[in-house]
Amino acid sequence: MITIRSNPERGRFELFDADADAVIGKAAYVDDVGAAQRIFYHTEISEEYGGRGLAGVLAAQALDETVAAGLMIVPVCPYIKKYLAKHPGYAANVLAPTPAHLEIVRASLAQRVRQ
Template sequence: MMTTRLEHNAADTRFEIYIDDTLAGYADYAEAEDTKVRDFHHTMTFPEFRGRGVAAQVVEYALNESRDAGFTVIPTCWYVEKYIAEHREYADLVA
């Protein structure tokens, strides 16, 4: 059985997903100074983990954590934009 772990790596400004302790993908963001806005500009799933919903899991985690921390988001990354469009419960997060 595979284990999945999601983490907020604030030092590298990204949300990460690990499968069996191997980094499987991440969602990068930038935070504007003195604002509560995160610009998600890149989502990456490593080739050996594609087709397993890795990107969706890390983006969902990133959006939930951003909401809980009081942030709005700018979905510069096409995948984050698509995810929000398909999951309207996150539409209120868009800055």
């Protein structure tokens, strides 16, 4: 059984295959808490699970939970950008990425490497 779970400690939503006891995909983000924004910067699905539409299911839940949490969506990730272009219902909750958003992602990733 494949489920989606939020993992805020790791800054991502995860596709989890209970049968394999493994994370098989993720939609990674950084929250800009002061601005109430969630910056999505990377989405991936394990190769052996590709072609099943799982990335779209993951994106939908991640975006829905983001909106429900009162956060704006900032799409840096190419997949999330493409998904949003095909699903205009999110438009009121989307902000175009700025250089400041990219710096937040870069700083967050650099911090994780140091830990």
